[in-house]
Amino acid sequence: MQKRLLIIGFVWPEPNSSAAGSRMMQLISCFKSDDYSITFASACTKTDHAFDLGSLGIEQVTIVLNQSSFDDFIITLQPDVVLFDRFMTEEQYGWRVAQHCPDALRILDTEDLHCLRKGRQQAFKEQLPFDNSYLFNEIAKREIASIYRCDLSLIISEAEYELLTQVFKVEVSLLYYLPFLLKPVADSTISNLPDFNERKHFVTIGNFLHPPNDQSILYLKHTIWPLIRKQLPQAELHIFGAYVSQKISQLHNETQGFLVKGYVEDVAEVIQKARVCLAPLQFGAGLKGKLIDAMQNGTPSVMSSIAAEGMFGNMEASGSITDDVHEFANSAVTLYTHSSIWKEFQSNGFDIINTRFQHSDFQTDFLQLIKDLLTILKTHRQENFIGQMLQHHHMQSTKFMSKWIEEKNK
Known part of the structure; x- marks a missing residue:
């Protein structure tokens, strides 16, 4: 049976505008090579620079923040794999995915480590050398929690992979180094x-x-x-x-x-x-x-x-x-x-x-890892107790805040 992938985009991909857009198109190409049925959903407004995903046979869906309509959407779709584009989308929709599609593999594409960028920006603003005191910021608490709540996080840089494992002590079983996936220059x-x-x-x-x-x-x-x-x-x-x-x-x-x-x-x-x-x-x-x-x-x-x-x-x-x-x-x-x-x-x-950066060096291994995780998902999650704990508390707090916002907006 053809597997279903749901990508929840922070923005609609713009490969001619940003590296993040190119990265997303590379991931889409990777999943298409394994014959996934792909749905791309985003709450962001689509600009003129957005790629026409429909030309690739990808279903495009506009979703709304803090709306139970997303619950109906994902219950109907029942994806096998959900890919969150940056930790902010996992914060918004992760608890809904966990509640209504508990058997779906949850993958976070970090794009880059936002806490690292934010810390460096703050050090630059203060004109001081960057150190770990800038790294352990509020964004880090949110981003690392998101990594733990997901079954797998894609890390684009070896330097950031090392930072996550050596400084934040994240288990390697939750991380996968996946850089840009490029074709060779002939x-x-x-x-x-x-x-x-x-x-x-x-x-x-x-x-x-x-x-x-x-x-x-x-x-x-x-x-x-x-x-x-x-x-x-x-x-x-x-x-x-x-x-x-x-x-x-x-x-x-x-x-x-x-x-x-x-x-x-x-x-x-x-x-x-x-x-x-x-x-x-x-x-x-x-x-x-x-x-x-x-x-x-x-x-x-x-x-x-x-x-x-x-x-x-x-x-x-x-x-x-x-x-x-x-x-x-x-x-x-x-x-x-x-x-x-x-x-x-x-x-x-x-x-x-x-x-x-050859796609052929990473693509097969990555897709096989997804297949393996889908078969051992229960065991994989049992070995990530911190993730279970964070998912529990996040679901309670975010769930009721989201429902309050939804009622308030009626």
Whole structure:
């Protein structure tokens, strides 16, 4: 019998707008390869950038927060597997899933560790070094509880997997390292990419609803770009991304070569034209989609240590990694002007994509793990008493709060 997957989305996937959107489409592709019947549900408003899931034969359902209508929906659907897109959706709907579909496998896709990003953002705001006192924040209490309540959580970064097991002491049986699931970059694709001399200018890209991207553009504008521009007065920085705010739009300055171009339908096309990608993120978490896009399109990068986190493993990076402002600018200039260094970093990028993020290296094992968990689900949950305890208390508190809100809104 065909198995049914319900994905509860925090947002509707926008693969051309964010790494999270690309990640969701990769997961959907993975489940489709195993012939799952997929329903995608979200309470979020769908934008013009949202992918048409119906074109893939996926049922799309709009759900409502704090409404018992969701109970009727899931009782009728009776999914075998429920995938929560980020811990916030598990908080809202997890107790309803547990109550009405107790035999459904509950999977959390963390996207990235929100508590890590939040802690780093707070340390950055206070201009202090990040340590575990920033990590153990209110978001951490919610996020780690969500991980325990689920049967399996997907972790996109090795660094975050280590943090969960070593610092938060989460059992490895509840976690699964699943990075970006990519196709190999073929030799024929590489040979058709523009070479060093056919490219010009710098590029950066990101969804501007995401605070780390927003801050990195301010950092580039006021601190890094003037240093690069002083050495390369003809160079330009092209800034692409969805949901550009007025604050970012106002940074556009053609005289300074600082060009805010906004949303682009084809990311590959604009990255292939650029010679160097800049990613000076000062806080954040997870794997950075902009670096993946750059490597896939043969564009070396200069990046901060946070941008590079979890990306390269023991392999040589696809560019320079530094948190020093002057070193960052000088590395960008060197990479822009030295073809031999540029070609070496470009080659590293192709090796990284083809070695660390191949869907074929993870997909079969992941799908088999799901099958195994479905057969031993009762035992698996018995071994996670903390999760049972948290589920019990969460169900009681959230259930009655949700019902109160529903009554209040009538």
